Amino acid sequence: MYAYRRQTRARCRRDLEIRFRRVLTAFADDIDNLFIEDPANPTGNDLSEALTDAIRKELSKIARNTLAAVDKHGWEHVFGKVEARNAASRVQILRAAAATVTVPTRPWASAD
């Protein structure tokens, strides 16, 4: 039972990766042919106009960059490590992080 669960979980993870990679690849290589479908009205409401040429170009570039980063360094490089929940409070974590800022500068505002 345990082995079956572990297998299923591994397959799900793999499936998710394959599906997400497919989405990114479509964004990267086929962005001009993508259209947005209104799930409530899939046949009569094309929302593709919301994706302007500039947004399509930007999405395509982001997808290409992300795929390149994933191929070079793996998914954790993009999305970060999956960590176990830390018991320390958020303030403690932030204070510890603030202490690592080697050359702290103090925020200011140029206007009164």
Add this chain to the structure above:
Amino acid sequence: MKWFEQDPAALTALEATLRDCYPTMHAFVEHGAVTVRGTYPVLDAGKEIDRYSIAIKLPDRYPHDLPDVFETGGRIPRTLDRHVFQSGALCLGVREELWLTLRGDFSIVPLLEAPVRGFLIGNALVEEGEKWPDGDRSHGMSGILEFYEGYLGVKDPIVLLDFMYALVNEKVRGHWKCPCGSGAIIRNCHKDAVNSLRSVPKAVIALSGMTIFEALKKRTAALDQRTFIHGR
């Protein structure tokens, strides 16, 4: 000519740096400038502790000028008390202080890892009801004076203005009395601080000088107005 037109390889190198160090941030050429946009992970010992949507508009003289950094997710209130302008631009610090901290190198990695990271961690603490970890500066002229008081020991804005004028015109000499008011000559007093300030571009010091001058002018005008009303 812009930096990325003059040297297209520099833009390619910037994109490679982003892919390697900040894979969720991307460079776009738009309206004749390069903007780096995306989400910035705040890391501590390799762990992500927070994430912000930001945009960085790189200056024409990148990496030799300070870029404009914006918080684009609407997370930080756009008020001066939070050191954010209406446009979302972050007031990372007094210009001279940033220049000295980064030694005039505003490349993407040092920029993100020092003032931007520090600001965003500080903001997260403020959101939790805490204070800025290293304090924050007053707005406008007062903040500039605070910096110069800490760095050079000058408290009087008029003395500071005179000193800035001399600094911009390259007239400061080591045998001059130190502007801190100790009575010693610069060479025997704030020599290192003065020498470091010499490396800051004149335009940066002149801009601070103008801020002080305008604030003093406003203050004097308000004082004159009060004297006039009371005198009548």
